[in-house]
Structure formats: structure tokens, C-alpha cells
Amino acid sequence: MATESLRKDHDLIEKVVKAMEVTLQLLKSGKTIPESILMPTIDFTKNFTDVCHHGKEEESFFPALGQTGMPTNMGPIAVMLMEHEITRKIALHMEGSAKEYLSSGSADALISDISQYVDHMGQHLWKENNRLFMMAEMRLSGVSDKMNADLDAVEKKKLDQLGKSRADYENLVQNIQSEISKIN
Numbered sequence: 001m002a003t004e005s006l007r008k009d010h011d012l013i014e015k016v017v018k019a020m021e022v023t024l025q026l027l028k029s030g031k032t033i034p035e036s037i038l039m040p041t042i043d044f045t046k047n048f049t050d051v052c053h054h055g056k057e058e059e060s061f062f063p064a065l066g067q068t069g070m071p072t073n074m075g076p077i078a079v080m081l082m083e084h085e086i087t088r089k090i091a092l093h094m095e096g097s098a099k100e101y102l103s104s105g106s107a108d109a110l111i112s113d114i115s116q117y118v119d120h121m122g123q124h125l126w127k128e129n130n131r132l133f134m135m136a137e138m139r140l141s142g143v144s145d146k147m148n149a150d151l152d153a154v155e156k157k158k159l160d161q162l163g164k165s166r167a168d169y170e171n172l173v174q175n176i177q178s179e180i181s182k183i184n
């Protein structure tokens, strides 16, 4: 399947989005969320999602779809590119509001930013999983091994630049999940 590498990323991203939904409920009920949950969440959204995963889509996957004749400056790909920009902007706001929360204890901006992120990313992942990736699997079915090899090469390049490995981010996600389960 041509989107295998990207779907694997989505599974990991969905775990973080779920953890953010739990964080949101905890914040709304007045619980304190420690830095050990918030900062790894920001690291994941800025680096794994925005740099690595969106880098794979933008540098390798969308151009490959373009080569099959799908327009890249309009239609679904243009919408996805615009949504990546929105994701980056919300993540940037969320970093600011998380720092503000950690220093002042005021959760309002953080609650608003996490809620926007969860909604936006939930919709983005749904559109890719159920619309764009289905189209891509048909268009790229003859070249799926090459597609996944190219995606994995971009992943390695991006993670190398960050000084990280995939295992680092898989561990980070597990840590976030276990830290959250300790709050009650």
C-alpha cells in the first residue's frame, strides 16, 4: 500500500491527539498538567508532525501524486497544504500558551489552543485517511514500494536533522500516555 508509511505516522499522531483530548478535559476540570506532559506534546507536534510527517507529504507524497496528473495547486492537495500551514500556526500558539500556563497557571489560552488543534488535526487526518489516501492508493498502486522507500528516506533525513530517531518519538508518545494515566 503506497500510503503505508504515512498511515503508520497517522497512528502515532492520533495517539497524541487522543492524549491532547484527555489533557483538555483534565485542564477544564481544573487539574494541573505538568511540564513533563506539555513539553513533549509540543515537541511531537512541532517536530514529528510538522517537520517529519508533513515534510514527507510535502516533499515526496504530494509531488508523486502530481506526477500521476493530480493538480498540486488546487483541489485536495492544495487544501492539505493550506491545512498544514494552519496546523503549524496553531502549534506555535499552543507552545506560547503552554509556556504561559506553566509560568502563570492560567489555562484559558491553552485550553482554547489545544481544543483548536484537536479539532483541526482530527479533521485533517480524517480527510487524508478516508479521501486522499484512498485516491493515492489507486493512483500509486504500481509504485507503492518506491513510494514507501522515498517516504522513509525523507523521514530519515528529517529525523537526522532533528537529532532524533523514530524510536525516540514512539517512546515519547508512550511516556505522554503513561504520565497522563497517572493524573486523576
Ligand SMILES: [Fe+2]
Pocket: 054, 057, 080, 084, 124, 128
Ligand atoms: Fe497532511
Ligand SMILES: [Fe+2]
Pocket: 006, 010, 053, 057, 125, 128
Ligand atoms: Fe498526514
